[in-house]
Amino acid sequence: MANNIEKNVDRSIAIYCRVSTDEQAREGVSLDEQQVRLKAYCRAMGWDLTPLVFVDDGYSAKSTDRPQLNKLLAKVKAGELSKIMVTKLDRMSRRLLDLLKMIDLFQEHDVSFISISESFDTNTPSGRLTLQVLGAVAEFERERIRERVFENMIHAAKGGKWLTQSPYGYRLFDKELVIHEEEAKIVKRVYEAYLDKGMGCFAVAKMLNKEGIPSRFNKEWSLRSVKLMLTNPAYKGTLVWNRVDSSKKNRKVKDESEWVSLDECLPVIIDEDKWEEVQKRVNGNQIAPRAVSSPHLLGGLLKCGNCGSGMSIGWSGSKNNRYRVYRCSANKNKGTCTSKQYRADDVEQWFKEGLKRLVDSLDETLVPMIIEQQMEKDLSYIQNRIEVARKRYGRKVEAYSADLITIEDLKLEKDRMEQDIELLNGLKLIQEDQFDIEKIKKEIQKKTSKVLESLDVLTIEDAKSLIYTFVDNTKVLDYGSIVITIKV
Template identity: 30%
Template sequence: MKPPPRRCALYTRKSSEEGLDQSFNSLDAQHEACEAYIKSQASEGWRALPARYDDGDYSGGSMERPGLKQLLADISLGKIDIVVVYKIDRLTRSLADFARMVELFEQHDVSFVSVTQSFNTTSSMGRLTLNVLLSFAQFEREVTGERIRDKIAASKKKGMWMGGSPPLGYDLPEAGSYALRINKAEAETVRRIFERYLELKSVHALVRDLKEKGIRSKVRTTLKGRTIGGQPFSRGALYHLLRSRVYLGEVPHKDQSHPGLHEAIIDEELFVAVQAQLDENSRRRKATGKSVAGSPLAGRLFDTDGQPMSPTFAHGRSGKLYRYYVSASLQWGAKRDQQDNAPRRVSAATLESRMIKTLTRLLPKQQEDPLKFISRIEIHARYVELLLPNKFIGKIREKLHTGEQVVPDLMHPDQLRLTLP
């Protein structure tokens, strides 16, 4: 008896754009290997679909990939029976993302096959093996990240500038150097901003003053030739600038600051005076009840790129206070890329309320504020990830809703990683 036809979708991915312009590239090689495997299973009714699901220059650490989105959409429409990839890490390098995909596969009776690893998800052993391999893939990615973070921390202790956009007043180091170079014209602007703040004694007034004088944020050109910056200073950007110890010739790292290899722009006397005025204004706002309501997630909230998301606020026309958490790049005045769909600004009240409601449901009954148990929150386009004490993993697993996942965090044995859609 002839077996029923099995519609096979071939998915391919490459992390970088290198070589994609060649007539036969890595995506083509993966596609050819998958096609050959499907032909070997022709007796089982396997047939390759004509549509290609390719993602060139996309990381496997995120699901924000056009080819993958189309693949998942076609699965939801019932157009696919088997997903075929060259290696499992071509589909994803994230255990949480894979768990979500497998759930979708199972809902639509779709099997998953890795050509070079010779197994699929039609059996319990295949699913177990896949999870083990993905755990190691995620472990490798996180170990690499930890190595890089350790190297950056050690280098900053030596005063080196370890990449990133230079602040106003400085240019990037010359080739082979790790010391920021002073931009004389911008350095004069920075000194004037510090001095003008002491005259006005208000960041709000300073924002208006700089806007009237046409003084804007630093203009930068990316490696792809796109110009960013050159925008009027926001309050958040000015607070960061006035608090930055880079202008004292130091290199900050987390909650510490180390003597830098670059020259200072602001002398210590002026810097200390500005800090005292900022602190005084902060105390005055608290005393008059005009301070931003407490932001309990401050210092623990990060966007999808690992940038810290800091608290800020705005007043509506009626005077109502609205609180937000905003990515550091936007706080510094960077212009958002129109193609960037990652959350860079979230409502503080909405996020905090959701976290409290979710943790109250998942955690054992506590006398304490449930938010205190969160050590880190990462905001992604389609999901949120939390790090919590690993001692709660058993209780949390009993109360998970559809789409929620919890796994031990491989890099922090005392922590678990909770994923919320």
């Protein structure tokens, strides 16, 4: 506390005076009179420091962009002031939100704000109480503004208008998106690399940076920027607004049920089916970037057959004879699993042999099992989508109750939810005999052969990317016993 007092003594007192031309004509407000009153108050309070004077002559309170006010705020940020005085609160601003923002800044830098007409001093209990009341009123005003903005944004979104900065691959003309052909080619490459080549977001960003392909503002690509591109529904023609909560310092993606979306209203760069397939991979079990780029073939892919935990790479053996091993992470980190470790070279060889046997053993019993497994995954994915649709509809009911949307908007949302439910029911009706088993068998053989060939000619990193497009996970059960779960 002593240090704070000493710091305040070294800082200056400031007085701020403002008058607009209209006020002078209407009320006869004098800048000289303001200065006299404020300096007299300083003397009455026993503050011997000569105050710094900031005067904005002929400036309205509607805007905070005033020369002397800007200089005053700069001194606050520089820590040069201890008190700021005005004759009335409206000398600073007539807008409550602007005034509270400035007071927040003053408090952040330990500066007292005093208005002598209203006996308002943020350094006193009564002043802080008044500030809390004003803050409550301002919060109410902010909520009212947010509701009006939200309603206007819904109206604009339903008209197909793009409401923010255009995403990569597009340009904005008259609030409508138009495809930028060169960037659209890059977008398609990113989706292809991620879905068809099995590259992760980190690997895609690395590829683009290596080729010298800049992002929109000539910045380098990052894992985050690639993931944002892969999850942006604009590329499949869907306009989505209210997706991100920007009210806090750290922006956060809202629950999908809160989004305002409109399908088939934007120019399409990525086919909808392909976009949905990418979302399945993005929302599924992801391999960490470090696992993808590690020099170990099954890193991030190998699971413990005993407890299901991931198996990490380690080293074993004597000082002169060290060798890689895969070891259950639950065993290593928690001691909760009793599985043993396995030589990495042996496990990777079992994996390759397992793929070879898979090519030779695809028969009319194995393929239906694989189809059933894939159907369960698809069913789980669509059930999650249905739950999102139901939450979104529930939110629209609340919006209708609050007179924010019309009954027509509510009916559209209900139709959309029912279409999703119909899609789910349609999936349930699919029978195994409706699949072309011979075609699926050939496709699996083709993918397996491609992976096997890649293991001998590609780098470990590239080979792993290809494996991830085909293999869901691998479990080691015992010495020489391994299970490979593939994707259809």
